[in-house]
Amino acid sequence: MSRLEGLWPDVAAEVQVLDSTAGSRLGRLAADFAVGAAGSRDSNFRDVVEDFRAGTVDDQATRWLASFVEQLDQTAWDLQERVDASDAERDDYIRAFGMARAASALSYAIAGDVAEAIYEASATVDDPRPLLALIEESLDDEGDR
Structure with a gap:
């Protein structure tokens, strides 16, 4: 599961049950959502995002x-301990x-694991x-439903 x-x-x-084209589209949508929600000042990360959007990772x-x-995960865990x-x-x-979740969503999208990309994006x-509304709209627009 x-x-x-x-x-x-x-x-x-x-x-x-999505074909690879529709799956890639949803993976990009999830990664873009996550990256937009989290933002980043790291230039290397922004470069990977741009490469991903261009299909050249x-x-x-x-x-x-x-x-x-x-x-990023380690930083978040350390901060959680400090908050506690x-x-x-x-x-x-x-x-x-x-x-951390945005970077993870991007990583999963690059790897083609759409379900995990969406899940990680939801945590941002x-x-x-x-x-969810964007995903459902995308599925409806393309007749994937």
Whole structure:
């Protein structure tokens, strides 16, 4: 069972039967949503986002992104511990967590794992319903439903 099935079972079922073109489109949509929600000042990350949008992500960029996701996850975990110890602001943790999820959504989209890209994108915001609406609209517009 994918994590997306636990969040949006109907979307997960539809994602499983999409052709590669429709799946790629949804993966891009999820990654773009996540990146837009989280924002980033990191120039290397922005470069990978631009390469992704252009369809030119190479192995080096993919490896860099995987390492970046690990680094962002560690930062978020460290901040969570500091928040628990009253040594950091919760907003700092929320921003770090959102950025980690956005980078992860991009990584999954690049790898072609649409369900995980969508799931990670949903975790970049407090209310993921706008993402769900975009996905449903995209599925409807292309006749994928």
